[in-house]
Amino acid sequence: SEKEKEIFQALCRWCHHNGDGPEAKEVMSAVRLPLMTLSEMLNVVRPSGLLSPDDLLDAIQTRSESRDMDLNYRGVVVPEENIATMKHGAVVVKGEMKSTLLDGDTQNYDLDHGFSRHPIEEDGRATGIQVRLGQSFIINHIRLLLWDKDSRSYSYYIEVSMDELDWVRVVDHSKSLCRSWQHLYFPARVCRFIRVVGTHNTVNKVFHLVALECMYTHQPFTLEKGLLVPRENVATVQGCASVIEGVSRSRNALLNGDTSHYDWDSGYTCHQLGSGAIVIQLAQPYMLSSMRLLLWDCDERSYSYYVELSTDQQHWVRVVDCTKVACRSWQTLTFDRQPASFIRIVGTQNTANEVFHCVHFECPAQVDMVVKEGRPGPDQLKPECSSQNSNSQSLMSQKPSMSPPI
Template sequence: MDRNRLLGITAVDISDENGVKAGTTDGIIANGGSDVTIVVDNVELPAHRDILVQRCRYFEALFNSGMIEATSKRIEIRETSIDGFKSVLRYIYTGDVKFTSINSTFDALRLAQMYEFEREFEDIAVDFLKKACTDNNVCFIFNEAILLSLDALTDFTIEYMNIISYNTRKCENFDQLSLDALNEIITRVAFCVPDIELFHSVVGWMKVNPSKSAAFTDILENVILDSITVKEMTALPSDVLKAVVQLIQQRKTAGKTYCFKNKNVAALKYGAKVLTGGTTSFFEENAKEVSNLTNEFSDEGILIDLGHRFKLNSFELHLNDEDTVRSYFYWIDVSEDNINWNRVIDHSKYPSHRLQKLYFEPRPVRFVRIYGRAPRDCVFEIARFCAFYTTELFEVDSKTTLRIPSDSVTLHESNIRFESLEGPFDAYFDYGPNVYKIGLLLQLSQPYLIDSVAFKVIERDAHAFRYIVEISTDLICWTRVFHGESKGSCYFKKQPVVFVKITGIFNDKNDRFDRVFLDCPAITK
């Protein structure tokens, strides 16, 4: 897919001569004599003092300052390009601007900031630079954006580098990054390179910028240092070695924790790979399933390395249950270092199927281990795995790790399984002879912690004179939560729910429900 389309821009050919041509400014003033000359790179540009004063606060202050430029009628502009200044002068005269190259555009932006132009000029320039951005020049554009405090352009280039799986080998100007740009890029771009390669790139920057040694420790705190060997440490410059040793002593070697809101970070572009239970090709499009190849809980399970440490609070797990009967049991542990583990999801006691939307308290995560158990003669498999830091509001019970939904989880039929409870229809003697139970069983895709159920039964000719609603997690132990008419809401102590059973008491075994509406939990309007 075209990266420009992903970024929402239209590609342009920056080699086109679509900027201010020589003589354009002359054409603007052809109908009236100029009274001031502006000199840029030994090129003389005629201009009008009144227009400059009226439309630019910088020139207004200059001409009213009494300085020699105000009386000599000759102004020399230094440290900028002729093309950059022509863009600025055209904007002063016409309110319109076009750009010819990346370098001259940045020259024009520096002048525009000094001349206190309206935001419109900056927006036009930034739009041009976004369209001109490529894999080869994005690092340069990013650095200039940092130097000029162009936040929108900085965010754009950061997103661009994350989309293209940027690595430091592509950045010819990495050593020339400003200190602020270096800190920004290593804390916001998840480079798709080995940890040690990023470390050596940063060390290369430090060798070129020894005057910044006071910042070396803070810089390296955002770089993973765990893979550095003793031999590599002995080859480091003394000021870099001092910073590395200090961080090792402080146990600050895990690097930066990235936080990409609402983006799936379990992806190849961030360096994600499967260590056990499958192959890394699982993260490619149209990949086969990854499984732990066992019917029982195993010691290894499915182990995933996300490639970086990310702040996460949500997983999406699509269980590979193509048939409509199979259910799985599983749990998920997470770790920053593949040594110390914490359990964030525990569905080991609850049958689950299809898409699992899982939430937990935000925490730094690099490694994810998924344990699973499948029915007899089946294999625990997952068809898709995603990891997010979601900004969606959610509530989770810390003891059970189950989500407490705020909306009904039965609104979408894809989330539940239906099964009609039909025959044999034994007499239900609590209500006397010749009455029958006819019901409907629903299985939620995953367990939830729920405290209410609301239902409404649409009947045709036959009417049940009583309805019973029961809940369960295992189809063995049932809790009755409702006993009454054909619609109503019932509230009960908050508890795990996987199955909901609605039973109608009819006079004839051939009677049926027409339609059943169920909200779980009940929605308060």
């Protein structure tokens, strides 16, 4: 590249000024010869005499045999700052309704405006929504906001490139259902172009993207099979998780983190035994190996249940089977690590009635919070939990309808 040629010429001037001793060899080792064109190597580097013929031949071989994205490109690092902004020279070069993607507004969008889009092709080969960065940056973290004003989900993948010809896929959620904010991590890459290609929308044939941010982060992260292995609980409303099946007075009571305020009438999510389940959708697929439940425990009843995981709501893997066990209160569950964006909890028995009730769910299990495993969570029964009003019309004593009680 022209930049590498300039670096080489600057180092040449240094060598001519300081002599061509051992220091010169060390200085010249900073040149990334494979980034230079064949013409530059033959007509600029070779006449200088500062590099051996073997070094030149090795560089020529590397350049000719390597794909472009495997070359050791130079890139700028701006840690912990979004560089997909107009301030940093980024521009949307492909996609429909380009103007709002990088404007930083993640609040004002609706059915008609505030997003970029592209039609979804059957073979997934669409050009997608493409951003050209202001210069070559090193990035390892991308955040997307998928349009989320209803319950739809999207599938997509992300590729990066230096020359718009050789693309490397850094995120592949083309077979998973995702929604709302996506927090994506991958091994650091130098890139100039980023493209997001939607492969599925559960409502129509268009991919809608409200915002794209990218940066280099020093925050540690762990990946397995390209998916994030989370440390913090990702089954939260703040993390864009939601309860998509199950009956509750409050839609996301299961995920609000409240493990103290529940009684006969509220604070839990339930489903009728033998019908349906409690299903949580995470914002994106994660690699999970643990979770924690709080089963309703205001009396001495016990429950049996099983848990399944999926990334697409079609193929489910059973990771927990407590169908033959009498379970009470807190349940910390571990299993072989699995990809999941959906968790399905299916109650199979309740010693008190025909409904399965769960107060709290988290994944992965936050083991730094000590709980009394398999026993009532509170040290003392709450007054309202000590006896059941015989006239109560709550879901605890009635079979729940398929819509939350008012």
